[in-house]
Every structure is written in C-alpha cells, then in structure tokens.
Amino acid sequence: MLESNPSPGPEPDRAGPEKPRLERQRILQAGVDFIEQHGARQLTMRRLGSALGVEAMSLYRYVPSRESLLDGIVETVIDELYGDPEVYVEPRHGWQDYLLRLAHGLRRLALKHPQVFPLVATRPTEAPWVRPPLRSLRWVESFLAALTSSGFSDRAAVATYRAFSSFLLGHLLLEVAALGADVGPVEEADPHPPASADLDGYPLLQQLQDLLSEDRSAQEFEESLENLMDRLEALAP
Template structure:
C-alpha cells in the first residue's frame, strides 16, 4: 500500500482563465533561478535574471535593488555585477528573459505557417499568458526604453518586433502594411494588458525609467535585427493621431453592431 500522493497537482483548472497560470496547470517562470541562500554555487547571468523575475513577482518592481537581489541569492550585491553591470541592465535583461518565454511556449508559433491570423492569435495569447504569470514584471515590456529608440510604438524587445515584421512580410504584407499592422496590434495588445494588470493592483508608472534614454540604449547592437533597421524610416513615423482616430472609428463601428443586434440576455435574465 502506498502513501498519499504529495506531488503538486499540475493539471489545468478547467474553471480558470485559460491564459492564467492556473489555467495552464500552474506553470509560470520557465527560467531556473538559483534557490535563495544558495550562494555563489551555480550562479550565472541566466540564474540572476531568473531570480530577479521571481523577486519582482513576489515583492514588486520597486522593491528590487541589487543588494536585496544579492540577499535573495545568498551573495553580496557586488557578486552580481559580474553578470549585470547595474540595476538598469538588470531590468533590460529581465524584459528580454520574460519575452523569451514566448519562444518556449508550444502554443506560440515562430512563423505564420498556418496563416497570419493564426500567428497573431497565438502570439496575443502568449503575451497575455506572460502578463498574467508576471503581472509585476509585465509593465517593463512596454515602458523600458526601446533598444532602437525610433521604433513607434516603443517596445523593448527587438526580437519580438523583428519576428513580427518578418512573419507578416512572409505572409504577403508589404513593408509599409507590416509596420502599420505592428503599430495597431502592439498598441491594442499592450494597452489592453497594461490595463488588465493594473486592475490587479500593479503600478503602471514611469518612475523606473532611467535618465538619459538615448545613452541607455546607445550600446545596443542592431545588426541582429536587419528588418527593423531596414524599416527605420517607416517605424520612426509618428502616426499616433491618425491611428487613434482609425481605432476610434473601428470601435464606434463595433458599437453600432452591438446596438443593432441588441444586448444578449445574461444568464438568469427572464425579462421578455
């Protein structure tokens, strides 16, 4: 006779939001962090960034300092500077690490092999899963200075921008229409998800922005992102007013449909 099974239940909660960690079986951080108090053993950049993500998830972004992260890892703060030059570079690494979770998500495709709509649907849900798994970290994705400061709207992860543009261009979009799609898609997605995590009590503020943004990103090597560099002239255009008006018109059109079709009765509503 065996004893009770004490292993954690990793089966998805069928009643939970399908993009939440509970709906995914409890999975959240995919980056192994060195256990608290483990000292220098096994310490490397990946583990430092993983520990920073865990710390922010638990304590909030504003609580993160090099000293506190060092204590969390069981080392002096100075030991961390071997892997990250300072807090600002640490935050940049956190963003890149969290975005890298997209590329480890089996439900997110790296190419639009089943059509661009399928690609964008999967990508949107993958980003939302990141936001729900790391709500305290997620605002950094949209608020950290972009590695290419001329990208509009700004997005820290050029890997995301590059793969997005390549997928749409490969699907038949012109370069101009791919950039327009990037603008509309990222504005909708990040705006919606920032509001969603703010409803969980997460502070969305610029207080963690480094001073001198251009200097903070001057050392970024853009040679890994040829599509982004090639489309700089398009990505740097400020079309905010026109895009706002177009999005507003689309919303009003959708509300016209809602008005025309009427309200769908809620469960238990027995009114005629």
C-alpha cells in the same frame, strides 16, 4: 610497554558552507521572482543579493547596473514566448493564426508575470525610434518577417505591427493593473541616454527604420476611435 597512539579523526571542514554559484541567468530569474513577490520599485542590487545569499557586489560581474538588471529581466520574460508550444515564430497556418497565437501567448505571459509585464511596455527600448516601442527587437523582426512573408507590403506590415502592439499592450496593462500590478514607469536611479541599437541580424528593422520611426499617433488614434464607434453602433438598439 608503550601504547600505540590512536589514529587521528577526520580533519574538520574549515571551508565553511559552500557559497551559492552565480551565473547571469540565475540572477535574472531571481530578479523575476523578486519583482513578482515585492514589486519592481523594491528591487535593488543589495536586496537581490540578499535573496541569492551573496553580497551585492558579486552581482556586478554579471549585471553592471540596476538598469541592466531590469533590461535582462524583461528579456528573460519575453524569451519565454519562444518556449511556448502554442506560439509560432513564423506563420504555419496563415498570418491570422500566427497573430492569434502570439496574442494569446502574450496574454498568458502577462498573467503569469503581472508585476514584471508592465516593464515590457515601459522599459526604454533598444531602438527608441520603433513606434510603439517593444523591448525585444528579436520579436519585432520576427513579427515583420511573418507579415511580409505572407504578402503584406512594408507599410502594411508596419501599420499592422503598430495596431496589434498598441491594442495588446494597452489591454494587457489594464488587465494586470486590475490584478494589483504597478503599471507606472520605474524611474532610473542614474538616467542615461539609451545606447544606439545594434541592428546586425535584423535586416527588416534596418530596411523599415524610416517607416517604424514615423509618428502617426494622432492619425492612428482617430482611426481606432472611428473603428470603435462603428462597432458600438452595431450594438446600439
């Protein structure tokens, strides 16, 4: 009598371990984490791919270059402001409250990401004629809209943007430097002129382009120095 054959066991898994699923936002967030741990100068596509468990070539489908990666990392960090419940996109209780909330939100952002924050001030801006430059045109537009809707003239809104941005960027760069951040510019591996900014959707930036592109650095320095001296005089015995 023939014995029946035993039932076959389960087929072995020949597929191997599942590869990590990639998407642009996951890559950018991994870039933020890498810079906070190792610094911006150490970031390469190969090292980031290794941190994600993939080959570097897999990243190029989502970020075509290291420079595009750095730009995306900056935008990812700046966009965290939109998730901060204490920061308003538009004034709700007057323009002073709006500016105070924005300033404190940016400081929280700088202290949360001290290694990434210098890139916010040093990355080539989408619109190099904006002075001082800020990587996010979305926030520049929001800032100008908040002030002009509060009664500021175009020129006064631009002057306020310049004074506010210069103070914040300068102070926060010094603060993160004290925490050990590298505040020097990160050199581009393949320098190239910035592409022209697409201003569709930014009507105020289009309207105020001439004012935003004026170089008033010397005058603003003298005015800021004079204001500082007035404050120091009040402290003097």
